[in-house]
Amino acid sequence: MHQAALLGSAVKEAQKYGWQMSGTISHDWAAMAGAIQNHVRSLNWGHRVQLQDKKVKYLNLKGSLVDEHTVRGRSKAGKETLMTAKNIVIATGGRPKFPTNVPGAMEHGITSDDIFWLKKSPGKTLVVGASYVALECAGFLTGIGLDTTVMVRSIALRGFDQQMAGLVTDYMEGYSTKFLWKSVPKRVERLSSGAVQVTWTDAQTGGEHRDAYDSVLWAVGRAPETRALGLDRLGVHVHPETGKIIVGADESTSVPNIFAFGDIGEGRPELTPTAVKAGKLLALRLAGRSAELMNYDNVPTTVFTPLEYGCVGLSEEEAEKRHGKDGIEVFQAFYKPLEFTVAERDASQCYIKVICERGGDQKILGLHFTGPNAGEVTQGFSLGLQCGATYSHLLQTVGIHPTSAEELVKIHITKRSGLDATVTGC
Template sequence: MAAFCRGRHRLKSISGLQTSIRQLSGKFDYDVVVIGGGSGGLAFSKEAAQLGKKVAVLDYVEPSAKGTKWGLGGTCVNVGCIPKKLMHQAALLGTAIKDAQKYGWTIPSPVSHDWATMAAAVQGHVKSLNWGHRVQLQDKKVKYLNMKGSLVDEHTVKGVTARGKEMTVTTRNIVIATGGRPKHPTHVIGAVEHGITSDDIFWLKESPGKTLVVGASYVGLECAGFLTGIGLDTTIMVRSIALRGFDQQMSGMVTDYMEAYGTKFAWKCSPTKVERLPSGSLQVTWVNNSTKQEGRDTFDSVLWAVGRAPEAKQLNLEKVGVRLDEETGKIVVGPDEVTSVPSIYSIGDISQGRPELTPTAIQAGRLLARRLATDSKELMNYDNVATAVFTPLEYACVGLSEEDAEKKHGKDSIEVLHAFYKPLEFTVAERDASQCYIKAVCLRGGDQRILGLHFTGPSAGEVIQGFALGLQCGATYTHLLNTVGIHPTCAEELTKLNVTKRSGLDATVTGC
């Protein structure tokens, strides 16, 4: 055994010597090695390979605390945007069935939803995307390694398979794109043993049943929204505020609609313990942060949506000299995505100060690939990135919130134009439209440049996506008024904004 260990040590020494020789000679196994096979890492890899670089991607999914694991593609494809939007669509179809009867459709009763059918269809689509990504990498001659990656030095990456087999490769540059994973609250007894996260919810074979969602981030609200929409008893526990970081007036519109829609809210409450009862149910104990009173209830599932942590611990970053933000644990990067080590770059959610959004990671990855492979100097523009929250009443925005605009420019220097409107689709169906709302946050002086647009209503993301182009081009309130709307649409209401908050006048839209 001792002889074997000495032999193995000698092999590693030879490997290290070979690595040093390659580095000194300027010859590497790859031009770029990417650690992380999510949206940003894949976008970079395909672009760099297409531009003639020799690229390898290391991607390995550590199973969740509940053992859930998935394939290539990262959070968005497997446990984020894609399955979330499909399950949101399932909920919207449930609402559409109710509306259809007012439009003359005869719907046999009772109408019910089958989780297993939906889950199988969603999971089947996700698996097809996993396969598609592998084919694309192969077609572009990107080497895919299903291994956990970590840094040996600024030009060497170690990969480890699930069975513990190791290999090292040398590379001129390294791109880290490992993203983040959901957190479990460490102060709650039984949180890990008895709870699930967004890493698990989309891969459940059976319905989660009566569910407590802890946390009111966009992840928590979206999951609670589609669970309510398919008929499940759902409660959201909110420690402080909903949709932190978003415009808080719009956040109120979203949660008010959700409450009217059937989702329950436990405001200003924090869980302290989760325990499994002999019946199999989960008993949750919590404290009201205002009254300090204790409460209890039983649920079939508890979903933690209390934030995400960067996947950085296993990368060996500190040893190589990659600087991390002390508060967030994310990688500190410059405008060109470079870390504190010149040959190492970082893109996507693991980078400090970057929006945790799939499209920004994709765009940043492509632009970085062009800078490394060509004479391009173009940097990623992180200003005015649009986003949407796929709650029962969707919310989308681009630019500054009203609060951030006030902080940046002063309350007296901004003008907020707003309107309450009623989607035509809601009229015959007799649906409540009291939270369908639009506002434009503008500079008050000069040409009244638009600082932010906010919209709650049907297909909110589709509406705001087009207007985001306007903000990139420096759109003003005058430009908005001079844009002729498409009638009858919800989006056209943005082009008709004429009531300011400052005026105190009724902002309800009447007539066509």
């Protein structure tokens, strides 16, 4: 869906590259959704086939633990099956949450899981929340031409570098996504017209406001799927506030033969590739083929907002906390991607930041990038951080012209210097 939005922007800019467009440009939600849903179904089927080929028995049952070696599976029809095993691995992930203190939230709202399976366009949409899921959804809804508003209680992209988060939301505001800052939903009601009316309070003024939307999308976090597993009976320790399972470096729980990985692990990144890798390494250890542990440091990720944001390593805030303000050097550059030139797009939020230890080898602690193809750029540089890359390594790397990634290996202006960090010329 992010790609659908990017294509829409490209079509609008195509005339500046000489493409002659006739007639109005419109987007067909049903056609897009149908194609994407078919793709997801094919992925699911492919997984089933691979499991069968590898002689892995797949049981579509709702599971819970009876004791440390026994699992009860219940079918939709209520039939129960008991299974025993030497080791049990829990990888149930999480589901989007609805707020429990907002009347009408669940009855009249949807979540990020639902948006991908809608048969018809959600229309004018209010997205409540400011996580990467919230901003990604709001970004692609705006990109396909829908009136979209984001309601933010406090800050955007909590846990990410906040300077970068500001660039992402500034770009989105310029891209036509509306933001309601410091706002908290109070109640949700269905009007006779079929629209959903949302009432909220503005924390800055204390005033109460309301507006009607076709859809309200809740993106206020995810809850671990652990409550119905019977963990308390077995003494599997969970965090009292988050409900996530407390795990060791080897994904072990407080019960010796029970392991857990992925989103349900307390303190673990809620990222699919991290869970996939952790699961593979756990499987190898359980099979006695390896002792390698998952390395949770320098995990790269990308936020697929209209202006993509990729990062790996520490945020500037975290680097300061660990090393002190005088213990880090921050190199920065504002640059203009080639894609933005002929199209005359505003590049004022296209920015690169490389955070290094100050003095010595100037080891790179964190790397942050906003711009086109941020995921592709960040993936490559993340290998460098795994290998202990330093600032001098960066400068020794030859750039590929005329890419955005090239600007990373040319970066030389520090925040401390106070100099203009705008890239000029080649």
